[in-house]
Amino acid sequence: MSGTLHVKGLTIGEGTPKICVPMVGTTERQLEEEAQHLCSLHFDMVEWRVDFFGESIDLEHIITMLKKIRRILEDRPILFTFRTKKEGGEKEISSSQYFFMYQEVVKSRLVEFIDLELFQNGEGMKETIDLAHQYGVLVVLSNHDFEKTPSKEEIISRLRQAQELGGDIPKVAVMPNDPSDVLRLLDATYEMKRDYADRPIITMSMGGEGTVSRLAGEIFGSAITFGAASKTSAPGQLNVSELRQVLSLIHKNI
């Protein structure tokens, strides 16, 4: 059991993990510069972390910015992410505002992926996932713990919940407090992939101690890894060019 997803020439869930580079600019100017800089780099997809953008959440401004980013990045796949404060992001948002924003972004047809947080589940979640699918947009259904690494059963259970809710790519990011936490995340990833996943999954152990989890996805079963072009969006992210070299090295030796 191991489904793959095909997006603009990328096969996600097969071969080397795909590299996703987050954009974390806070102003229009910074984001334009970031997008232009990205054009010269070698990676697979971009994540726009929209929670970093602007003082407040202004949907019109977001869509206008998205159009600009799209124009600069041409056809590189874009993942649109609003990471809430609860899960390590920059801003708070009400549940209705959250789903409304995502639905408008889906309808704009400007992105290939959206990231929804599993724990936002409730009114609006199913509707947003269904709408995304209607528009051919893939849903990364995510969960983050910036404090600790839950038990193996809990990690697998969150990934399976994301799968059951219709997430195309279940994702879990956790923080290790010692090396055994990293092993547990890798073990959970491998077990999920081997026994339950019929689609690609993403996992990572954050911080310096978790580095191996950002490199060894091809072995343990994580399909996408996040690497930084300049600024990181989470602790432990590696530079995108170094990341690519290590992923190729591992791929060559498998």
Ligand SMILES: O=C1C[C@@](O)(C(=O)O)C[C@@H](O)[C@@H]1O
């Ligand atoms: O969820 C993730 C993964 C991440 O937290 C990481 O650890 O690389 C980085 C975030 O930008 C992204 O939305």
